[in-house]
Amino acid sequence: MRVISFCAEGIEQAAGRGFYEWVESQDADVICIQDIRTQEHLLRDDMYFPSSYNVYFFDNPESTNGVAVYCRDLPKAIMTGLGFNDFDMEARYIQADFEQISFGSILAPEATADDEASIARKAQFFQQLHDHLAKIKNKRREFVICGNFRVAHQPRDVEKSDQHRDTIGFTDAERAWLDQMLIDLGYVDAFRAAISDDDEFTWWPSGTIDDDGWRVDYQIVSEGLRKTIEYGGILKSKSFSAHGPLTIDYDYEICPEDNMPRY
Numbered sequence: 001m002r003v004i005s006f007c008a009e010g011i012e013q014a015a016g017r018g019f020y021e022w023v024e025s026q027d028a029d030v031i032c033i034q035d036i037r038t039q040e041h042l043l044r045d046d047m048y049f050p051s052s053y054n055v056y057f058f059d060n061p062e063s064t065n066g067v068a069v070y071c072r073d074l075p076k077a078i079m080t081g082l083g084f085n086d087f088d089m090e091a092r093y094i095q096a097d098f099e100q101i102s103f104g105s106i107l108a109p110e111a112t113a114d115d116e117a118s119i120a121r122k123a124q125f126f127q128q129l130h131d132h133l134a135k136i137k138n139k140r141r142e143f144v145i146c147g148n149f150r151v152a153h154q155p156r157d158v159e160k161s162d163q164h165r166d167t168i169g170f171t172d173a174e175r176a177w178l179d180q181m182l183i184d185l186g187y188v189d190a191f192r193a194a195i196s197d198d199d200e201f202t203w204w205p206s207g208t209i210d211d212d213g214w215r216v217d218y219q220i221v222s223e224g225l226r227k228t229i230e231y232g233g234i235l236k237s238k239s240f241s242a243h244g245p246l247t248i249d250y251d252y253e254i255c256p257e258d259n260m261p262r263y
Contacts (some may be wrong), residue, residue: 001036001252002028002219002247003028003030003247003250004028004032004102004247005032005033005242006217006243006246008036008241010035010038011033011168015045016032017238017240018240020048020050021212024059026247028070029073030096031103032068032070033070036066039061039063044090052072053071053072054071054072054073054075055068055070056068056071056078058224059104061187065211067092067106067107067147069094069104071146072100073254075096075097075098076097076098078095078096079095079099081093084125086195091104092106093107100141100142101141101142101144101254102142102148103146104146104147106144106149108129109121111168112168126174130177133181133185133187135194137186138187141242142219142252145218145220147218147219148203148217149170149217150216151174153174153189154175156200156211157171157200157215158201158212158215159199159201160212167228172255186223187222190219190221190248191215191248192232194229194230194248196234200215201213201215202215202216203215205242206242207242208239213220217243219246229251230250232248233247
């Protein structure tokens with residue numbers, strides 16, 4: 001299966017830059033989009049709802065943030081929100097459930113250096129996310145959680161990392177949140193399971209790859225999928241937003257005919 005995650009920074013803007021034409025050539029099974037910055041009912045063009053996908057949005061009435069998931073196969077259920085206090089509007093989440101695997105599209109809350117309240121809220125969100133991931137860890141299903149976590153994990157995930165040690169998104173405290181997910185809870189950074197190269201980034205704050213790059217977009221997957229990860233890639237040749245789409249290929253069938261997972 002092929003899964004694509006993309007932080008659009010406005011899905012209409014990304015569409016105008018050719019995102020959906022690119023998607024048509026990718027043969028993806030699941031596409032997770034974050035930061036759509038509009039409402040579903042305002043998207044009138046058919047390109048937002050390709051006939052080969054089942055499309056689900058969890059938008060915001062204020063047309064900010066918002067997430068979506070595109071599924072080639074019909075999911076058994078769709079879940080919106082994580083039930084976190086005060087965060088379901090600010091930090092959006094939508095999940096598509098299949099028989100033995102779930103796909104989530106998540107946008108973490110933003111924090112700024114001059115706003116202590118936003119920093120505290122981001123910390124609270126990641127604590128609640130940790131508790132949620134710990135809770136679902138023992139469920140008899142696999143999880144692929146895609147999104148912009150607004151945190152870079154390791155020095156190699158930030159260009160000129162020595163200059164950004166105390167920058168929001170790369171503080172020791174924030175990096176420790178990912179350590180808890182990937183080390184303490186045993187989830188897997190799918191891209192790093194496939195690609196060990198340095199200088200692999202998904203976000204360029206200025207919107208151009210000539211600027212310092214950060215890797216803040218992830219596919220965080222359950223341990224059972226570790227050995228199925230075959231390929232990881234970040235699109236850099238085309239620009240649909242300041243974030244590059246992240247593609248991961250897995251040796252896994254979402255809907256096998258006999259309802260048994262295929263690794």
